[in-house]
Amino acid sequence: MALSQTSKLDNTYSLLTIKSFLIWTFTLAVCLLVVGFPLVVLMATVGCLLTVILQSVMPMSAVLLVAGGLISFNVLAVVVGAGFLTAKGIHPKEVKWLSWLHGEAEEMQATVYAACPLTCNIDS
Numbered sequence: 001m002a003l004s005q006t007s008k009l010d011n012t013y014s015l016l017t018i019k020s021f022l023i024w025t026f027t028l029a030v031c032l033l034v035v036g037f038p039l040v041v042l043m044a045t046v047g048c049l050l051t052v053i054l055q056s057v058m059p060m061s062a063v064l065l066v067a068g069g070l071i072s073f074n075v076l077a078v079v080v081g082a083g084f085l086t087a088k089g090i091h092p093k094e095v096k097w098l099s100w101l102h103g104e105a106e107e108m109q110a111t112v113y114a115a116c117p118l119t120c121n122i123d124s
Contacts, residue, residue, distance in 0.1 A: 023092045024082035032078060043070055 033040070047066045054062035092098050 017086060020091050021082050021086040024085050025078060027092060027098065028078045028081050032074065043074075 047070050051062045051066045054066065058065070
């Protein structure tokens with residue numbers, strides 16, 4: 001009986017860990033594309049310059065080499081970041097600025113009109 005319960009707990013924990021890793025991977029990829037757009041433009045510019053330089057030196061296709069290197073660097077950065085956050089035990093629900101990921105609405109402040117201090121306390 002105790003053996004089956006520990007197996008269930010291990011299975012649940014591993015599923016939660018995999019789910020957390022996949023959510024972190026998705027979140028970091030979206031943040032890289034949206035927030036890191038200037039970084040992506042800078043990497044593309046450096047990649048183009050590096051391709052031009054390498055094409056004159058190497059007989060193979062420098063475009064394929066540089067593009068593959070940049071894409072693999074980005075994928076590796078996202079996967080390592082997600083793995084690090086998962087290994088530290090940080091779940092995406094614990095991060096305050098990720099409320100958009102869970103579908104939670106941010107608390108909005110009530111609108112206060114300029115005339116409200118004069119008229120809000122008047123009972124009709």
